[in-house]
Structure formats: C-alpha cells, structure tokens
Amino acid sequence: MNPAIATPEGQSQATSPAAPTLALLNVQxxxxxxxxxxxxxIELHPGEVHALIGENGAGKSTTxxxxxxxxxxxxxxxxxxxxxxxxxxxxxxxAMGVTLIHQEFNLAQLLSVEQNIFLGHELRKGWLxxxxxxxxxxxxxxERLETPIDPRAKTADISVPEKQxxxxxxxxxxxxxxLIMDEPTAALTTRETEVLFKQIERLKAEGTAILYTSxxxxxxxxxxxxxxxxxxxxxxxxxxRGEMDEDQMAEAMVxxxxxxxxxxKRPASGAETVLDVANFSVGSxxxxxxxxxxxxxxxxxxxxxxxxxxxxxxxxxxxxxASGSVAINGAPVKIHSAEDAVNAGLVYLPExxxxxxxxxxxxxxxxxxxxxxxxxxxxxxxxAAEEAALDKAIVDFDIRAPSRDVLVGNMxxxxxxxxxxxxxxxxxxxxxxxxxxxxGIDVGTKQxxxxxxxxxxxxxxxxxxxxxxxTEVIGLCDRVCVMRRGEIAGEVTGADVNEDTIVxxxxxLDKKGNxxx
Amino acid sequence: MAETTTNAPGKGGFKFDIQALGPIxxxxxxxxxxYLLNPDFLASKNITNVLSRSAFIGIMxxxxxxxxxxxxxDLSVGSMTAFIAGIMIMVMNGLIPALGTTWGVILVGMxxxxxxxxxxxxxxxxxxxxxxxxxxxxxLGMMVxxxxxxxxxxxxxxxxxxxxxxxxxxxxxxxxLFGIRWPIIVFAVVAVxxxxxxxxxxxxxxxxxxxxxxxxxxxxxxxxxxxxxxxYIVLGVLVGLASxxxxxxxxxxxxxxxxxxxxxxxxxxxIGGTLLSGGYGRVWGTVVGVLILGLIDNILNLTDxxxxxxxxxxxxxxxxxxxxxxxxxxxxx
Numbered sequence: 053m054n055p056a057i058a059t060p061e062g063q064s065q066a067t068s069p070a071a072p073t074l075a076l077l078n079v080q081x082x083x084x085x086x087x088x089x090x091x092x093x094i095e096l097h098p099g100e101v102h103a104l105i106g107e108n109g110a111g112k113s114t115t116x117x118x119x120x121x122x123x124x125x126x127x128x129x130x131x132x133x134x135x136x137x138x139x140x141x142x143x144x145x146x147a148m149g150v151t152l153i154h155q156e157f158n159l160a161q162l163l164s165v166e167q168n169i170f171l172g173h174e175l176r177k178g179w180l181x182x183x184x185x186x187x188x189x190x191x192x193x194x195e196r197l198e199t200p201i202d203p204r205a206k207t208a209d210i211s212v213p214e215k216q217x218x219x220x221x222x223x224x225x226x227x228x229x230x231l232i233m234d235e236p237t238a239a240l241t242t243r244e245t246e247v248l249f250k251q252i253e254r255l256k257a258e259g260t261a262i263l264y265t266s267x268x269x270x271x272x273x274x275x276x277x278x279x280x281x282x283x284x285x286x287x288x289x290x291x292x293r294g295e296m297d298e299d300q301m302a303e304a305m306v307x308x309x310x311x312x313x314x315x316x317k318r319p320a321s322g323a324e325t326v327l328d329v330a331n332f333s334v335g336s337x338x339x340x341x342x343x344x345x346x347x348x349x350x351x352x353x354x355x356x357x358x359x360x361x362x363x364x365x366x367x368x369x370x371x372x373x374a375s376g377s378v379a380i381n382g383a384p385v386k387i388h389s390a391e392d393a394v395n396a397g398l399v400y401l402p403e404x405x406x407x408x409x410x411x412x413x414x415x416x417x418x419x420x421x422x423x424x425x426x427x428x429x430x431x432x433x434x435x436a437a438e439e440a441a442l443d444k445a446i447v448d449f450d451i452r453a454p455s456r457d458v459l460v461g462n463m464x465x466x467x468x469x470x471x472x473x474x475x476x477x478x479x480x481x482x483x484x485x486x487x488x489x490x491x492g493i494d495v496g497t498k499q500x501x502x503x504x505x506x507x508x509x510x511x512x513x514x515x516x517x518x519x520x521x522x523t524e525v526i527g528l529c530d531r532v533c534v535m536r537r538g539e540i541a542g543e544v545t546g547a548d549v550n551e552d553t554i555v556x557x558x559x560x561l562d563k564k565g566n567x568x569x
Numbered sequence: 570m571a572e573t574t575t576n577a578p579g580k581g582g583f584k585f586d587i588q589a590l591g592p593i594x595x596x597x598x599x600x601x602x603x604y605l606l607n608p609d610f611l612a613s614k615n616i617t618n619v620l621s622r623s624a625f626i627g628i629m630x631x632x633x634x635x636x637x638x639x640x641x642x643d644l645s646v647g648s649m650t651a652f653i654a655g656i657m658i659m660v661m662n663g664l665i666p667a668l669g670t671t672w673g674v675i676l677v678g679m680x681x682x683x684x685x686x687x688x689x690x691x692x693x694x695x696x697x698x699x700x701x702x703x704x705x706x707x708x709l710g711m712m713v714x715x716x717x718x719x720x721x722x723x724x725x726x727x728x729x730x731x732x733x734x735x736x737x738x739x740x741x742x743x744x745x746l747f748g749i750r751w752p753i754i755v756f757a758v759v760a761v762x763x764x765x766x767x768x769x770x771x772x773x774x775x776x777x778x779x780x781x782x783x784x785x786x787x788x789x790x791x792x793x794x795x796x797x798x799x800x801y802i803v804l805g806v807l808v809g810l811a812s813x814x815x816x817x818x819x820x821x822x823x824x825x826x827x828x829x830x831x832x833x834x835x836x837x838x839x840i841g842g843t844l845l846s847g848g849y850g851r852v853w854g855t856v857v858g859v860l861i862l863g864l865i866d867n868i869l870n871l872t873d874x875x876x877x878x879x880x881x882x883x884x885x886x887x888x889x890x891x892x893x894x895x896x897x898x899x900x901x902x
Contacts, residue, residue, distance in 0.1 A: 371787060390790040400788070408788045411781040413848055422778055423789040425771045432769040475789075 071134060073098050073261040074119065074150060074230045079128030081114055088114050089285050092128070096230055096261035101252060103264045103276035106305050107494035110282040112265050116232050119263065120152035121145030143172075149229035153219050153236055155492070159207045166190040166203035169222045193221040198247045212239045212404075213357045220248065224255075231255065232263045237271060238492050241357040241520055242555065249275055267494060268521070269298040283307055306496050313499050314527035315506045319546070323347040325382070326514045327398070327483050332376030334360070334367035339538045340376070345483065345516060350509045352529030352549075353518040355558050360538040361518045362403055365485045369393045369400035380483070394423065397482035401472055403491070403518070405465075409472045412461030416453065416471055417442050419460050424478040445474035450500060466497035473504060484508060485516045490524065502528060522551050534558050591894050592841055592857040595887070599864045606872040615867070617750060621742070623863035624752035625650070625811045626830060630837040630855045631763040632804030636704075637835070637843055638767070638850030639800045640780035641697065644708040646808050647830035648715035649689050653812040654822035655719045657682045658730045670733045675741075678816070683809040689715075690805020694798035712831065720824045727823040735820035742817040752814045759807065763852040776800060780847025836884065837862055840891040861887065 072095035081089040089111050096102050106112050117123040119130070121139030129136045132148060139145040142152070159168045169190050175182040190203035199217040201210055207218065216239045223231060237245045252275060255262060266272055272279060280290045281304040289296070289304050296304070327345040332338065338360040345351050353361045367374030370387040378385055385396045393399065402408035410419050421428050421438050428434050428441070445451060449470040453463055460468055469490070476484065489505065490498040505528060509515050519525050525532055531545045534557035542557040544550075555561075603610035629646050636643050661678040668674050689711070696707045722728060730738065745751050767773035775796045778786040787793050816822070839845055840861055841854025862884060869877040 369788075389792070390788055391792065394790045402788055407782075408784045411778055411785050411848075413781050414777070418774065418777075422774065422786075422791070425774060429771045432765070433771060433774065435769075 072096055072131070073133060075131040076115070076119065076125075077129040077131060079115075079118060079125045079130070081118060081123065081126045087285065089118075089125075092282075092285075092287060094263075094280055094287070094290075096263055097278075098229075098259040098261050099256045100277045101256060101262045101264050101275050102278045102280065103266070103272040104280050104282065105265065105267075105269070105272055105301060106282035107496055110305070110494075111285040112282055113234065115282070116152060116234055116263065116265070119145075119230075120150055120232050122152070146226060146228075149227070150232070151223045151226050151228035151230070152232045153223045153234060155234040155236075155238060159215055159218060161206075161208040163207055164204050165194075165201060165207060165210065165218055168207055168218060169193065169203075169225055171222075173226065189225065190221070193224055196224070197221055197251065199244075211358055213241060213244050216240055217244065217247075220251070224251070228260060230261045230263070233265065235265055235267065235492065237266055237268060239357075242522070243356060243559075245271070267492070267498075269301050269495075270523075272301065273298050281305055302495050305494075313495075313523075314502050317528075317530050318348070318350065318506070318509060319530050323349075326380065328379040328382070329368065330377045330379075332364065332367065332374060332378065334363045334372050334374040337363040337538050338367060338374070341535075341538075341540050343533055343540060343543070345514050347514055348509050348512055349531065350505060350515045350517060350529050352525040352532035353516060353535060354522070354525045354532050354554050355535035355541075357520055359535040359558065361535050362487055363538075364535070365400055365487060365516070365518060369398065369485065371400075394479050394481070397480075398485070399423070399476040399479050399481040399483070400485045401476050401487060401489070403487040405468055405472050405491075410460050410468055410475075413459060415457045416445075416451070416460060416463075417456070419471055420445055420475050420478065423475055424480075427478070441478060445471070445478070449474045449504065466493045469493055469497075469501070473501075477508070481513065483514050483516070485518070487518045489517060489519065490521070522554060525554070526550060536560050589842065592854055592861065592891070596857050596861055596864070599861060599868065603864060603868045603871070606868065606874060610868070610871055613748075615871070617753070619863050619867045620756075620860075621750045621752045623859050624756040625815055626833050626837060626862070627756045627856060627859040628759050628807050628811045628814075629804070629830070630834045630841075630859050631759050631852055632800075632807035633834050633838050634763065634767065634841070634843055634850045634852050634855045635773075635776050636800045636804050637838055637845060638773075638780050638847055639776040639797050640783065640847030641704040641797060641800060642708060642835070643693060643801065643804055644705065644831045644835075645689070645693060645711035645715060646804065646834055647827040647832075648712045648719065649686070649805070649808045650812050650815065650827035650830060651719040651822055651824075652715040653682050653685045653689070653809055654816050654826055655722045655728050656685055657812060657816055658728050658820075658822055659722065661734060662731050665731055665734065670731065670737060672737065674734060675738050679813045682813045682816075683806055686805040686807070686809020686812070687802055688805070690802040690808070691798070693805070694801030697801065698794040698798045716824070719822060719826065723823055725824070727821045730816065730820040732820075735817065738817040738820070740817070742814060755810065755814060759810070760852060760856045763855075767850060767852045772796065772799070777848055777850065780844075780849070782848075833862060833884075836888045840887060842891075845892070858891075 075095045076092050079089060079092040080087065092115055094102070094104070094115070104112050104115065114123065118125050121142040121144055130138070132150070137148065160171065163171065166186055170186050175186050187203050194201060194203065197217050197220060199214060201214055207215065210218070216236065220236060236248060240248065252262060264276060277293050278290065279296055279301065281288045281301060283305060323346050325344045326347050329344070330342045332341045341364055355361050363372060366372040368378065368387065370389045370393045378387060380396050380398065387393045387396060387398070406412060417438050420442055425433070428437050442456065451467055451470045451474070453467060460471060463471070486505065489501050493501070505515055505517065517525065517528055526549055529549060531543065532549050532554060533543050534541050534554055536558055541560065544553050544557070609615060633643060633646070657678045660681050661674050664674045664677060693708055693711055696702050697704050741751055743750065746754060775786065775791045778789065778791055779793050779796055783793055837858035838855050840858035841851060841856070843850040843854060865883055865887070866880050869875055869880050869883070
C-alpha cells in the first residue's frame with residue numbers, strides 16, 4: 053500500500069477541476085431504426101468514482117460498451133486525454149488503458165484462475181511463458197482482494213463471488229487508467245463488497261478514473277464522487293456527492309416517486325406448521341439444520357454467500373443428495389428429485405436464472421409450462437391451454453415482451469425473472485423457495501417482486517426467501533434464519549430483524565461484540 | 570407448419586426463414602432437375618425404388634432426431650443393423666429344423682430383431698447416462714464391436730437366409746398395400762408418429778429442454794437420465810425395425826451391410842435443420858433430409874452427367890452447406 057496518499061476520504065475533492073481522462077461528447081447510438089442513446093455526454097476524471105445508474109434498459113450497458121470499445125457510437129465523440137479517439141475493438145481500448153469489468157463472467161471455465169487473469173496478456177520469457185511471475189502476480193492480486201483461492205484452481209470449480217473477484221483481479225492486472233465496472237457487487241456479499249471498496253479507494257488514490265454501475269443505491273451514495281442518472285437513453289441528471297440522496301436517485305431513475313419499497317410486513321400468525329425440517333444435512337456443506345415454516349409466512353434466509361443457504365434449499369428440492377427428515381403438513385416426505393418435490397407441493401426458484409432457471413433459446417410458452425407440463429398433457433400437450441396459461445401469466449406477473457414468441461434469452465432480466473416466477477407458480481405449490489428474487493433487476497421491478505411475494509403469502513403459500521441483499525430480507529420477512537458455515541447460527545424475529553443483528557450472526561460475532569461489522 | 574395452428578394469432582405467420590425453407594427448396598429443385606435430366610425419374614417404379622431404399626435410413630433417422638435433440642449422438646446404428654440382421658438370419662435358419670419354413674419362424678426372427686435393437690439401444694443408453702461416458706465414445710466403441718461381431722459371425726463372408734424361407738419373407742420388402750411397398754408405409758407411419766411425439770408430447774418437449782440446458786431441465790423436474798436413456802432405446806428399436814425390413818431385401822448380412830449408414834442417418838438429421846448441438850429438432854426436416862440424400866443418389870445413377878462415384882462428394886457438400894445455413898441464421902439473431 054501507499055501509506056503516504058492513502059487518506060481515503062478528503063483526497064477526492066482536490067481532483068475535480070482536473071481535465072477528464074475519458075469523456076463522451078454527445079454520443080448517439082442506434083440499433084437499426086431504434087435510437088438507444090440520445091446525446092450522452094459524460095466525463096470520467098482521474099481519481100474519481102463516477103456512478104452511472106438507471107433502470108434496466110436505460111442505456112447504461114450500451115454507454116459502457118461504447119466507452120470500452122465493444123460498440124461503436126453512431127455519432128458523437130470519445131475523448132481520451134483531450135484527444136478524440138476511435139476504438140475499433142475492445143483490445144484497442146484496453147491497450148490505451150480503458151478496461152471493462154464484465155457483469156456476465158467472461159472467464160474460460162476450463163482454464164485455471166491464473167490462466168484467465170493473464171489470458172491474452174501472458175507474461176513471457178523469450179518464446180516461452182513465464183509461469184513463475186504469472187503465478188506470483190496472481191497470488192499478489194488475489195491477496196490484495198482478500199480472496200484465498202489457489203491460482204491453479206480450475207475456474208469452473210470456484211464460487212460465483214470468487215469468479216467476480218477473479219474478473220476484478222484481471223482488470224487490476226491490466227493497470228487500467230480508466231476502469232469501467234458493470235455491477236461488480238451484484239454477485240458479491242457484504243464482506244467482499246467491502247474488500248472491493250477498499251481497492252476502489254486505492255485505485256482512486258493512484259489516479260484511476262472509475263465508472264461504476266450498481267442497482268444498490270446505498271453503495272452508490274457511499275462511494276460515488278459524481279452520479280449520473282440515465283433513463284430511456286437520456287441523461288436525466290448529473291450530481292456531485294451529497295447533492296442527491298438515495299430516494300432522489302431512485303426517483304430520477306424511475307421518473308416517478310417511489311412509495312415505500314416494501315409492502316407492510318405480515319407478523320407470524322401462529323398458524324399451522326407447513327414444513328418441518330429436522331437434522332438436515334447436505335454433503336459436508338450443510339450440517340444438521342432444523343427449522344419450521346408456517347402457512348402464509350415469508351421466512352428469510354440470510355448469511356454470507358457460501359454459508360450453505362442455496363445448498364440447503366437445493367437439498368430440500370431434491371436436486372442435491374441430502375439426509376435428514378422433512379415433513380410437509382405433518383407427514384414425513386422423501387424427496388430425491390425435483391419431481392418428488394413438486395409432487396409434495398414444494399418448488400424452488402433457482403439463484404441463477406440463466407443456468408438453472410430458464411431455457412434462453414426457447415420462447416415464453418415452452419419455458420412457462422416445462423415444470424408443470426403434466427397439467428397440460430393428456431397424451432398430447434394441449435397447446436390452447438398453454439396459451440391460456442401464458443395469457444394469465446402475462447397479466448398476473450406483468451410480463452412485458454416485444455412479442456409472445458420472443459426467445460426468453462432476448463428478454464430483460466426483470467421480465468425473465470417474472471417468467472421464472474410464473475413458471476414455478478404454475479405447479480400450484482404450497483411451499484415456494486425463492487433464491488435471490490431480485491438479482492440484477494432494476495428498482496421498479498424489484499418493488500413489483502416484493503408485492504408478488506407478499507401476494508403469494510397472502511394467498512396462503514408459504515414462502516422462503518434467500519437473499520444476499522440485507523434490505524430485502526429485512527423489508528420482507530418477519531422471521532429470519534441466519535446461516536453461517538452450513539449451520540443456522542440464529543433465528544431473529546420482529547424488531548430483531550435488523551442489519552446489525554443479522555450481520556453479527558452471519559459473521560459469527562459475539563453477541564455483545566465491539567461494533568465493527 | 571402444424572405449429573402455427575397451435576399458436577395464438579398475431580404470430581409472424583409468413584416469416585419463413587431460409588433455414589426452415591432451405592431443405593424443402595432443395596428437395597423441389599432436385600425433383601425438377603431429376604425430371605429434366607431423365608423423364609423416367611418421375612415414373613412410379615423409380616419413385617418406389619428411391620423411397621423404399623431411403624426407408625431404412627429414414628426410419629433410423631427419425632429415432633436419431635430425438636437422440637440428437639436431447640444432446641446425444643449414436644454412431645453405432647449402421648453396424649447395429651448388420652449385427653441384428655446377422656443374428657436374425659442365424660436364428661431363423663436355426664429354427665427351420667424345429668418349425669419348418671413357415672411364417673412362424675419369420676415372426677420369431679422379427680421379434681428377435683426388435684428386441685435385440687431395444688437391448689442394444691439400452692446398452693448404449695445405460696453406458697452414456699448411468700456411467701457418464703461421452704455418447705461419441707460409447708457409440709464409436711459399439712460401432713466397431715458390432716462390425717467386428719458380424720464379420721466373425723459370417724466368418725469373413727456372408728450369412729445367408731435359407732432360400733425358401735427368404736421367398737416367404739420377401740413380400741415384407743417387395744410387397745405392400747395399394748401398390749405402396751411396406752418399407753415406405755412403415756417409414757411414413759414412423760415419421761408421422763415421430764413428428765407428433767416431437768411437437769406435441771411432453772417427451773419431445775423434454776428432449777429439447779435437455780438438449781438446450783440440462784440443468785434447467787433437472788430443476789424443472791425432468792428425469793434427464795431416463796429421457797436420454799429412452800431416446801437410445803427408441804432408436805435401437807427403430808434400428809431393429811429397419812433390419813426387419815432389410816433382411817427380406819437381400820436375404821443376407823455381411824461385413825459390408827449397413828456400412829456408413831450411421832453417417833447418412835446423422836447427415837439426414839442435420840440437413841433437416843436439427844441442431845447437432847441439441848436443443849432443437851424437427852422430424853419433418855429429417856424426412857426431407859432423407860429424401861434429399863436418396864434423390865441425389867438416384868439422379869446420379871439415372872443420368873451420366875456426373876459419375877455416381879461422386880455421390881459421396883455431393884452429399885458432403887450438401888451436409889456442409891446445410892450447417893453453413895444454420896450458422897447464418899444463428900448469427901443473424
């Protein structure tokens with residue numbers, strides 16, 4: 053570290069009058085006849101974090117792609133160090149010090165962590181690869197990111213947050229002058245997010261210009277020196293730190309006032325127990341977990357990524373082999389496959405909708421009915437009934453798609469998630485497990501999801517919500533189980549459902565601990 | 570085409586892309602070319618010949634469509650035909666002393682053929698789904714094993730069906746209903762059933778789901794292993810069916826029976842528009858693919874424009890062209 057300049061806060065004000073490192077001037081972009089970006093002008097100053105926020109589809113991704121050379125602008129200028137440039141390819145932008153950290157992981161699954169970090173920029177000794185220095189450099193980068201993984205580990209074998217950290221390490225290794233981060237914290241837990249923020253402060257101190265996007269407005273308020281809000285391809289507002297609070301950001305993004313994000317909580321009614329799980333273990337990841345779920349309840353599961361929440365639920369859903377006893381409505385059930393689970397009235401909305409939830413190359417109808425296809429089949433599939441179910445899903449879940457036969461892969465994340473929720477609800481389950489209900493979804497749609505979840509509980513479904521977004525668990529649930537290292541570290545209810553208590557349990561801190569989360 | 574009727578109005582009904590239409594256009598072009606080069610081409614005798622010879626490949630290709638759609642592959646079907654035909658003939662010959670040269674013997678032979686097909690398909694499927702070995706490896710191994718077994722059974726020569734039994738069995742290939750030969754009728758029935766199964770049953774839906782994304786299928790309560798296993802068993806039964814129809818044609822089996830049929834079968838499926846990587850398959854396309862390959866062979870034999878020895882080269886060009894067209898569509902999306 054550089055102790056001489058590492059005073060995180062006060063440093064940034066001094067830099068704002070400096071010339072921008074990278075700027076877009078009146079950039080336009082059209083796809084065919086449709087104009088996606090209108091007059092985008094944005095400046096990235098050295099040593100400054102510039103946050104770009106907006107709902108999905110506002111044009112953030114396109115803007116970032118133009119900045120980093122993945123797309124060309126239809127009109128307008130890109131100015132680097134005061135001189136107009138044209139990046140014909142992303143490699144050219146990278147060579148000039150502009151690096152994009154992708155949200156969708158662009159890591160080669162079968163290569164090692166180290167090979168991925170240096171892919172295309174391998175260090176050489178003469179004609180041969182310099183394995184020694186690459187490994188040492190990788191170790192150093194991962195250490196800086198406090199991510200203890202082996203540089204030789206196969207990328208497919210590491211966890212999602214670890215992959216995100218590898219992406220960040222890759223960008224750090226390029227010594228970028230302009231770093232563009234596309235929702236870097238979407239897949240990170242609180243702890244890793246803190247590590248990332250520490251690195252961002254360090255990069256700022258080194259004079260790197262950073263563009264940062266996130267749907268988490270509290271993060272934006274915390275680390276951004278300048279915030280630009282986009283809506284429908286236009287820049288709506290640019291403000292300096294402190295000029296706009298989180299509510300104002302959300303309003304600027306949505307273009308209307310957001311009432312409270314969460315519907316009123318439903319306190320536990322003491323109704324009958326629907327699901328009773330005892331001494332449940334999944335491999336060596338989840339150990340002897342016991343909990344119960346009431347009818348019409350929204351039970352939260354919090355904990356760090358890797359604490360075994362997803363594995364526990366996948367075990368209950370029968371897609372992971374597990375042991376222990378499970379009773380539904382008081383009757384013991386044996387669930388060895390997803391089909392058993394669906395027959396027992398339990399469904400699971402997976403965390404990763406693109407890998408486990410939806411078939412991106414098929415249309416909405418086929419995706420919608422896949423889980424509950426039996427209901428539509430009497431030797432042959434009843435196409436008319438399927439269409440009717442799709443009509444109902446489109447209305448019930450407010451699914452917006454350009455046409456009925458659009459491939460699900462071409463829909464926005466929020467609409468994909470709605471199709472997925474409609475899909476699992478078609479099985480008419482009693483118990484609904486939702487893993488990360490709003491990952492990568494814009495604010496407006498998030499609010500809709502909270503309402504959906506509420507409506508499900510009101511209609512008598514029992515819901516389990518897993519989320520890494522603390523506000524979500526706190527806002528939705530009256531009772532929260534906090535997991536740590538494969539066990540339920542504690543259960544909180546009512547007024548105890550707050551960030552402090554949950555974080556303490558998740559981190560394994562002493563109850564009367566010393567306040568440092 | 571049948572699909573549009575099950576969809577709500579408002580769908581882009583007339584938006585045929587070249588990839589969907591391509592194989593049909595190619596088929597029509599071949600028919601026209603064939604007729605212009607030799608008017609005998611459209612004579613019913615010639616058409617019957619082409620179709621009944623294509624029927625073997627066609628029946629297997631329908632099964633192969635499901636295997637490939639579910640993300641699998643089967644290279645063993647050609648040698649499996651030879652092996653099944655060989656066993657059938659040996660069983661039937663062996664039964665003559667006990668049962669005489671009767672239809673009973675032939676029915677037993679047919680039963681053996683179908684069951685052997687199911688068993689061979691099940692063996693492929695179990696090795697692939699339960700042992701987790703790559704389909705390419707398993708079926709490549711089986712292809713070599715079956716080929717070697719039939720050579721050994723024939724002692725390097727030919728296994729021939731008893732002559733008088735053969736003449737009883739002959740009508741199964743040469744006979745038919747209303748002037749349409751049995752192999753053509755069976756092929757048509759299999760194709761229609763296959764088209765319905767692919768498009769309108771949960772089984773077809775599940776095959777496409779597995780081939781698109783196995784994990785999504787698993788999380789959607791699809792029995793991935795069982796559905797996959799079933800695709801190989803069905804294909805095996807269809808190979809058995811093809812063998813049952815093939816044996817009366819020549820009344821013999823040898824080392825060269827069904828040689829390269831696996832490639833012709835896979836080629837027909839791919840030409841028809843099914844994705845080799847799985848996830849999307851159409852049986853009617855496969856039927857068109859089978860007919861294209863059959864017609865090329867026939868046209869080259871009827872005319873002296875190009876040497877029939879170049880048949881393989883032309884088929885190869887068409888296979889590559891079909892995939893190029895698929896790619897063009899995928900990248901334009």
